[in-house]
Amino acid sequence: MPVSPTSLTHTSHTPDGLHLYLAAAPSTARHAMLARNNIEAQPAKFLLSYHYFKAMDLDELVAGMHAKPMVFADSGAFSAFTQGAEVNLKEYAAWLKRWSHIITTYVNLDVIRNATATDRNQRALERMGLRPIPVFHTGSDMKVLDRLAKRYPYIALGGMVGANGKACLRWAAECMRRTQEHGTAFHGFGQTRKDVIELLPWYSVDSSSWGGGHRYGSLDLWTGRRFTKVRIGDAKSIYKHASAIRAFGVDPACLADRGRYHQRYAIAVSAQSWHAYEATLRRKHGPIKCIDRPDGLHLYLVDGAKQHLQLAANNITAETDNVTKRGRTK
Amino acid sequence: MAKRDSSKQVRKELEKLAVPIDSVKPHPRNVRQGDVGSISTSLAANGQYRPIVVHKSTNQILAGNHTWKAAKQLGWSKIAVTYVECSNDDALRILLADNKANDLATYDDQGLLDLLKHMVQNDTLEGTLYEPSDLDDLIALLEQPNLEQVINEIGAPAEDDFSGTIKLTVTLPTYERWQQMWATLEGDSDDARITNLIDAYESHA
Numbered sequence: 001m002p003v004s005p006t007s008l009t010h011t012s013h014t015p016d017g018l019h020l021y022l023a024a025a026p027s028t029a030r031h032a033m034l035a036r037n038n039i040e041a042q043p044a045k046f047l048l049s050y051h052y053f054k055a056m057d058l059d060e061l062v063a064g065m066h067a068k069p070m071v072f073a074d075s076g077a078f079s080a081f082t083q084g085a086e087v088n089l090k091e092y093a094a095w096l097k098r099w100s101h102i103i104t105t106y107v108n109l110d111v112i113r114n115a116t117a118t119d120r121n122q123r124a125l126e127r128m129g130l131r132p133i134p135v136f137h138t139g140s141d142m143k144v145l146d147r148l149a150k151r152y153p154y155i156a157l158g159g160m161v162g163a164n165g166k167a168c169l170r171w172a173a174e175c176m177r178r179t180q181e182h183g184t185a186f187h188g189f190g191q192t193r194k195d196v197i198e199l200l201p202w203y204s205v206d207s208s209s210w211g212g213g214h215r216y217g218s219l220d221l222w223t224g225r226r227f228t229k230v231r232i233g234d235a236k237s238i239y240k241h242a243s244a245i246r247a248f249g250v251d252p253a254c255l256a257d258r259g260r261y262h263q264r265y266a267i268a269v270s271a272q273s274w275h276a277y278e279a280t281l282r283r284k285h286g287p288i289k290c291i292d293r294p295d296g297l298h299l300y301l302v303d304g305a306k307q308h309l310q311l312a313a314n315n316i317t318a319e320t321d322n323v324t325k326r327g328r329t330k
Numbered sequence: 331m332a333k334r335d336s337s338k339q340v341r342k343e344l345e346k347l348a349v350p351i352d353s354v355k356p357h358p359r360n361v362r363q364g365d366v367g368s369i370s371t372s373l374a375a376n377g378q379y380r381p382i383v384v385h386k387s388t389n390q391i392l393a394g395n396h397t398w399k400a401a402k403q404l405g406w407s408k409i410a411v412t413y414v415e416c417s418n419d420d421a422l423r424i425l426l427a428d429n430k431a432n433d434l435a436t437y438d439d440q441g442l443l444d445l446l447k448h449m450v451q452n453d454t455l456e457g458t459l460y461e462p463s464d465l466d467d468l469i470a471l472l473e474q475p476n477l478e479q480v481i482n483e484i485g486a487p488a489e490d491d492f493s494g495t496i497k498l499t500v501t502l503p504t505y506e507r508w509q510q511m512w513a514t515l516e517g518d519s520d521d522a523r524i525t526n527l528i529d530a531y532e533s534h535a
Contacts, residue, residue, distance in 0.1 A: 138492050159492070166484065167491035173481050180477070198470060199480050225439070225467045243433055280471055 042278065044069040044271075044313040047206040047300040048103075050092050051076025051085070058099045061306050065313035072187075072206060072300045073099075073106040074156075081112070089121055093128045105204075105293075107156045107187070110135035115144045133187065138163065138171055142178065149179040153291045154187070154203065161190035169196050176200060185290035192299070194227075197281060203288045203296035210274040210301050213266035214308065219255070221245065222273035222280075232266060233258045248272045249318070264311055271312035274301060338377030339401075344410035347381050351401060351409045354382070357390040359422065362429045364396030366403060368459050373400050375457025381410040383428075385421040392421055393428040443468040496524070 046069050048058070062068060073096060077087045092109050108125060109132075111117035118135060125132045134152050136145050138159035148155055157175055160168040168191070176186060185203035188196065192207030213219030217232040223244045230237045230245075235256040238245065242252040249272075254265040278299035288296035303309055340348045378401065382394025391398055392414065401409050414424070446465050449455055455462065500508065517523040 163492055167487070169480075170484050170487040170491060173477065173484060174487050176477055177481055199475050199484075201475075201477065224436075225464075225471055246433070284472060284474060286474055 042275070042282075042298075043067055044275070044316040045072070045278075045298050045300045046070075046309055046313070047072045047074065047302045049074050049076030049079060049302075049304075050095050051080040051087060052304045054091070054095055056306065058102045061309065062102055064306070064310040066317040067313070068102075069313050070104045070298065070300070071102050072204065072298075073103045074189075075107070075109040077109055078112060078158075089124055090128075093125055093130060096130055096132075106130070106132050108132040108135050110137065110158060112137060112159065113139060115140045119144075135189075136175070138168075142174070145175055146178065149182040149184045153183070154185045154293070155179075156187040156189060157191075158189040160188065160196075165193050165195060168193070169199065172196065172200055183289065185288060185293075185296065197297075198284065201285050201288050201297075203290050203293075204298040204300065206300035206302050208302040210270050210312075211303050211308070213270045214263040217266075219266050220270055220273055222276045227273070227277065230255070232261060245269055248315075263308075267308055267311045268315045271301065271315045274299060275316045338374070339404075339406050340408055340410045341377040341379050344378060344381055347410040347412065348408040349411050351398070351406055354384045354389045354391055354398065354409070354411060356395045356398060357385075357392060357421075357425055360391070360395045360425060360429075362395065364399075366396050366399045369396050369400035370403050372457060372459055373397070373404060373406075378410050381412040383424070384411045384413050385418075386413040386415045388418075388421070390421070392424045439468060440472055443472055 044065065044067070048071055050073065058071075075087045075092050080087050087109055089109050096103060096106050108118060109121045111121065115137070118137075122132060122134050133154050133156050134148050135156045135158050136148060137157075145155070155175075157172055160172070172186070172188060172191075176184075188200075188202050188205040190207060191197055191202065191205045192209050197205050210220060212229075213232065219230045219232060220227050221230050221241055221244055223241055228241060230241060232255055238252050238256040245252045245255065248269045250265050250268050254260045254262070255269070278297065281297050281299065285297055290296060301309075301312060303312070378397070382397050383392045384390065385392050398409060414421075416424070443465070446455065446458075446460055446468065449458060449460075450462075450465065455465075512523065515523040515526055517526050
């Protein structure tokens with residue numbers, strides 16, 4: 001069914017038109033592939049940073065999604081720091097409590113390169129009745145990690161963004177090796193580099209790189225067995241992968257022809273691509289366990305714009321619905 | 331590795347169905363963009379192992395348009411054909427459904443990996459249209475990594491793994507002033523000198 005671009009403007013209870021298009025989309029090869037490989041349906045997953053979302057009504061954000069997502073919250077302290085701002089611990093704690101019915105996982109307010117201050121924040125948040133995941137950074141003494149692993153089943157690893165990939169891989173592998181006896185589950189901040197997440201058994205990761213299509217015109221397209229980059233407006237690269245794009249319910253012409261392009265199409269393809277990649281990683285690694293939490297791996301998408309997140313969620317939900325239906329009729 | 335016979339054309343089992351290749355023609359309304367090169371590779375390696383489907387009243391191909399083009403490209407004079415008698419509308423329906431059914435097909439990836447491994451072990455991937463890189467992709471996708479093995483391959487963390495490089499471009503006078511100042515800084519390494527410099531700056535800031 002051809003799609004005509006319509007305005008993205010909508011209220012919290014009036015999701016934009018993209019979901020109508022997807023609802024009308026037939027079952028596709030992608031859905032069949034997921035079902036045939038026994039990949040279970042997963043909800044949409046997002047990482048929200050307090051620094052960017054503190055003023056947003058998260059009820060309104062979620063109301064614009066067709067199904068409740070899993071939400072991983074962090075302070076965004078590093079981003080705040082680079083913008084000359086600071087995150088207040090009490091305000092962060094209040095925000096976590098305010099949206100506790102939406103936030104499913106949250107981390108400590110970490111202080112980069114300062115394990116003592118980071119630990120102080122952890123304990124302060126715990127005294128306020130919260131149970132944040134502790135954060136351990138590159139460059140910190142590994143003995144700190146050893147101590148954390150004795151107390152916490154789930155630890156977030158930070159400080160890897162922008163660092164050399166091999167260095168990240170070696171460091172994260174060492175973190176996992178030395179905590180094996182505790183069965184620690186790990187979150188990798190900003191880790192969607194393929195070698196790092198494909199080779200190590202992360203419980204969860206997050207990344208903003210899924211937004212390359214709607215932000216910079218360089219779209220990550222999952223073709224079933226690998227990611228390939230396609231450029232918005234580059235008809236040759238887009239039509240080369242036309243069937244993979246159609247499988248996500250998008251007419252390739254809407255990406256190839258700038259006159260028909262709207263960022264919703266890039267979001268539709270990219271969100272479903274990363275969701276399919278998550279499913280592939282889950283199959284590859286098998287269930288990654290963490291006490292009192294659903295089996296990993298969980299891949300959280302990062303984006304600061306409400307509409308982007310809602311579009312992504314509703315595309316993923318449409319895909320998941322189809323997988324579930326197919327699975328039932330097998 | 332067995333050398334394959336690239337002179338194969340219509341396989342013996344289909345010879346009774348072979349007709350002059352120019353007696354049938356591609357359907358003018360076939361919108362499928364097939365990969366003729368890949369089909370040529372397969373025909374050369376395996377011969378034609380199933381007939382193409384042709385609308386009897388028009389001699390237009392309903393299924394196998396790109397197989398016909400590949401055979402022409404290979405210089406074949408005959409091609410095996412199954413004729414169907416139907417209305418023009420039914421012919422278009424077959425044309426569309428045959429293409430769409432291909433779009434909807436997918437794979438059991440684990441089964442495919444096992445099959446490709448079997449082919450590699452017993453013979454070769456030649457004529458399958460799969461490349462060794464496809465096998466690598468499937469292995470990367472499906473096989474669970476072992477942490478100890480990964481660590482053995484990548485090695486232990488090195489001290490300078492997360493070191494950064496500072497590179498600045500300045501004018502010559504500024505560079506000369508920097509050189510003079512740098513020589514006065516205490517410390518036995520770049521890191522120690524820079525740290526002292528930052529400490530000094532912060533204590534005056």
